[in-house]
Amino acid sequence: MSTANRGAPTRRSEATAGARLVQGAGTAGARLVRGAAWYTAPFALGVVLLLVLPALTTFYYAFTDHTGLGDPNLNGLANFRRMGSDPFFHASLRASLIFAALAVPLRLFVATGMGLLLAAPRRLGRWYRAAVYVPTVVPDIVLALTFLWVFNPLYGPMNGMLGALGLPTPAWLGTPWGARSAIVIMMLFPVGEAFLVVLAARRSLDPSVYAAAAVDGASPWQTLRYITLPQLAPLLLLLAARDVILTLQVNFVPAYVLTDGGPGNATLFLPIYIFDQAFEFLGFGYGASLTLVLMGITVLFIALPLLVVRRWGFLRR
Amino acid sequence: MRRPRFRLTTVVVAVALTAAACGGTSDTDSGDGQVSLQFVLFGDAAETAGYERMLEAFESQHADIDVTLSPVASQDELLAKLTTSFAGGQPPDVFLINFRKYGQFASQGALEEVGPYLADSDVLDPDDFFEVVFDPFRFDGETLTCMPQNVSSLVVYYNQDLFEASGVAPPIEGWTWDEFLATAQAITDGEVYGLGTDPSLIRIAPFVWSNGGEVVDDLEAPTTLSLDEGTAREALDWFLDLSLVHGVVPPDVEEQSESSESRFLNGRLGMYLNSRRVTPTLREIDGFTWDVAPLPVAPGGQPFTMLHSDAYCMAGPGEHHAESWRLIEFAMSEAGQRILAESGRTVPSRRDVASSDVFVESEAPPPSAHVFVDNAEILRATPHTATWTRVEKAADDVLEQIYYGRIDREEGVVRLIDETRPLFGAGG
Numbered sequence: 001m002s003t004a005n006r007g008a009p010t011r012r013s014e015a016t017a018g019a020r021l022v023q024g025a026g027t028a029g030a031r032l033v034r035g036a037a038w039y040t041a042p043f044a045l046g047v048v049l050l051l052v053l054p055a056l057t058t059f060y061y062a063f064t065d066h067t068g069l070g071d072p073n074l075n076g077l078a079n080f081r082r083m084g085s086d087p088f089f090h091a092s093l094r095a096s097l098i099f100a101a102l103a104v105p106l107r108l109f110v111a112t113g114m115g116l117l118l119a120a121p122r123r124l125g126r127w128y129r130a131a132v133y134v135p136t137v138v139p140d141i142v143l144a145l146t147f148l149w150v151f152n153p154l155y156g157p158m159n160g161m162l163g164a165l166g167l168p169t170p171a172w173l174g175t176p177w178g179a180r181s182a183i184v185i186m187m188l189f190p191v192g193e194a195f196l197v198v199l200a201a202r203r204s205l206d207p208s209v210y211a212a213a214a215v216d217g218a219s220p221w222q223t224l225r226y227i228t229l230p231q232l233a234p235l236l237l238l239l240a241a242r243d244v245i246l247t248l249q250v251n252f253v254p255a256y257v258l259t260d261g262g263p264g265n266a267t268l269f270l271p272i273y274i275f276d277q278a279f280e281f282l283g284f285g286y287g288a289s290l291t292l293v294l295m296g297i298t299v300l301f302i303a304l305p306l307l308v309v310r311r312w313g314f315l316r317r
Numbered sequence: 318m319r320r321p322r323f324r325l326t327t328v329v330v331a332v333a334l335t336a337a338a339c340g341g342t343s344d345t346d347s348g349d350g351q352v353s354l355q356f357v358l359f360g361d362a363a364e365t366a367g368y369e370r371m372l373e374a375f376e377s378q379h380a381d382i383d384v385t386l387s388p389v390a391s392q393d394e395l396l397a398k399l400t401t402s403f404a405g406g407q408p409p410d411v412f413l414i415n416f417r418k419y420g421q422f423a424s425q426g427a428l429e430e431v432g433p434y435l436a437d438s439d440v441l442d443p444d445d446f447f448e449v450v451f452d453p454f455r456f457d458g459e460t461l462t463c464m465p466q467n468v469s470s471l472v473v474y475y476n477q478d479l480f481e482a483s484g485v486a487p488p489i490e491g492w493t494w495d496e497f498l499a500t501a502q503a504i505t506d507g508e509v510y511g512l513g514t515d516p517s518l519i520r521i522a523p524f525v526w527s528n529g530g531e532v533v534d535d536l537e538a539p540t541t542l543s544l545d546e547g548t549a550r551e552a553l554d555w556f557l558d559l560s561l562v563h564g565v566v567p568p569d570v571e572e573q574s575e576s577s578e579s580r581f582l583n584g585r586l587g588m589y590l591n592s593r594r595v596t597p598t599l600r601e602i603d604g605f606t607w608d609v610a611p612l613p614v615a616p617g618g619q620p621f622t623m624l625h626s627d628a629y630c631m632a633g634p635g636e637h638h639a640e641s642w643r644l645i646e647f648a649m650s651e652a653g654q655r656i657l658a659e660s661g662r663t664v665p666s667r668r669d670v671a672s673s674d675v676f677v678e679s680e681a682p683p684p685s686a687h688v689f690v691d692n693a694e695i696l697r698a699t700p701h702t703a704t705w706t707r708v709e710k711a712a713d714d715v716l717e718q719i720y721y722g723r724i725d726r727e728e729g730v731v732r733l734i735d736e737t738r739p740l741f742g743a744g745g
Contacts, residue, residue, distance in 0.1 A: 151571040262714055
């Protein structure tokens with residue numbers, strides 16, 4: 001009773017405030033919108049100058065024979081036809097798709113697992129959480145150099161560990177699957193951002209539901225399967241979409257340093273091939289058209305799952 | 318009324334920002350009439366130190382020219398830097414580039430040919446240089462495109478202490494493939510390997526030539542690699558056997574764990590194939606003595622080695638060609654080349670400097686520096702066409718896989734030819 005009494009005036013004052021807001025929408029609201037436009041102007045300007053314009057230029061270059069040196073000439077779909085008969089492009093596409101198929105689910109699994117595991121308060125919890133996040137703030141180049149040492153077949157700790165356990169010690173970066181696995185393993189570490197998102201989301205879930213589940217005698221697995229994961233599903237989907245972009249496009253530096261596309265083009269991911277074409281072989285036009293293809297694939301990979309789950313309805317929340 | 322003004326302001330700010338951004342880089346003439354030049358090259362600290370000293374000497378003689386040296390770490394980065402700066406309309410005034418890499422720029426007409434400048438020069442006389450270095454830098458086969466600074470070549474660096482410990486004689490001029498292999502076998506013992514080399518096209522080429530073969534079907538207008546047949550294939554197989562049959566080179570896992578260069582530095586490699594480039598680094602060795610020797614000769618074949626040469630190129634769209642040429646003129650003069658030769662990095666392209674005390678009679682190792690000078694007589698070059706960089710990159714990737722036994726030899730040789738063939742005629 002007392003709670004209800006105390007709550008009543010609050011609700012009334014909220015209502016009046018709301019009415020005032022509606023009343024003032026004509027003048028104050030417009031001022032707010034104008035102010036927002038002013039505040040975002042520098043950012044918008046930066047986006048237009050540094051992202052939109054270059055992206056539009058890429059669209060244009062994709063249909064030219066631009067070398068970066070002379071003036072570009074329009075050549076229609078020649079660049080796209082060339083992709084059809086370019087074995088390196090095929091190898092590159094294959095490398096990228098295999099990598100995304102392996103890395104995205106594994107990275108998501110690690111980030112979610114760590115996030116859920118470390119969400120509950122525990123002794124030294126903040127140290128564990130910091131440890132999971134640290135590889136994310138390590139610069140790409142340092143990460144790559146570290147793993148170059150980790151995967152050193154004779155002196156690296158990875159084979160040292162495998163050898164001690166009596167397991168086979170592969171020549172990691174020398175074989176196609178070894179190199180692919182090495183890069184996937186390396187990329188399992190910088191997952192701090194997704195980890196933080198999952199951690200925060202788990203902590204914001206209503207504890208009373210878990211209390212109810214405990215009363216009903218739900219096992220940890222049932223709790224995870226029927227309570228936690230369904231509530232996190234929209235978020236996980238978003239993280240997966242984000243990770244598709246990251247793994248397809250942002251693996252350039254570590255892969256470039258670790259394998260430079262080899263061996264046998266096994267790790268010639270599209271960003272590396274685009275870089276080689278544009279900046280080593282003066283193929284700006286071809287590089288631009290490859291970039292469009294990469295963008296197309298990325299959009300497709302994000303759109304497909306989103307379309308499939310749209311009917312689940314939770315994305316509107 | 319307010320909205321249009323907001324848009325206008327945005328446009329004004331955008332224009333102002335763009336102007337400010339562009340203005341900062343396009344001004345190369347400072348107020349006092351001094352001209353600023355940008356000079357780009359690749360190399361580590363030990364290698365670029367010599368160029369810094371050379372530029373100091375140049376600037377002290379030319380108060381009206383200020384040169385900024387912008388070194389990058391690797392050959393790939395050099396290409397990326399050149400491409401982006403050309404595309405951005407701000408290429409460096411002068412840059413140093415290998416003859417196997419300049420073709421893609423020359424084919425686009427992006428370079429100012431140095432031929433006419435050399436013809437008009439009062440300082441430089443073409444007869445002062447080793448003639449062999451000019452041809453690879455004539456892109457159209459006639460006019461000199463860039464000015465070659467060095468005439469380095471592939472040699473055998475060898476660890477004299479390991480040779481003595483293994484009881485093998487030091488290499489002599491005209492030694493044969495068999496003697497070379499026997500030497501490598503005698504030194505190979507557990508942790509120590511007889512030989513280390515990249516399994517790349519430019520390392521294999523001189524062996525092919527020595528055996529009477531060719532690397533490409535036509536040096537002027539190549540359409541395919543020709544390593545799959547006849548004497549060229551024989552030489553390729555002999556080279557591959559060093560790893561696949563005789564095991565005198567560090568195998569895959571060993572090479573991945575420690576590069577041959579590092580192995581040589583640590584005294585666990587008998588012979589190491591490289592050009593002059595590695596000399597400044599090897600001079601840091603103090604645990605043993607080392608020297609250089611010429612490459613071995615094929616049975617019944619001719620001695621040949623691979624040219625390694627970089628040249629000063631001028632960017633076509635530059636405003637300061639006259640000043641750039643004065644810099645190149647100085648770098649190519651006796652004074653300029655002496656400074657660079659002292660650094661150990663270059664084999665001077667000038668005959669007088671190559672035969673002087675700073676090179677052949679230098680106190681610093683290798684004692685047999687004359688090998689580089691003698692090599693000038695037996696140098697050959699790979700093609701320098703617009704797409705050669707791509708051919709090499711693709712070929713080296715396959716060669717590495719065959720050499721370390723990751724793929725079958727026959728299958729690999731077929732792939733080597735098939736995968737590189739489309740690249741010879743590929744567009745930009």
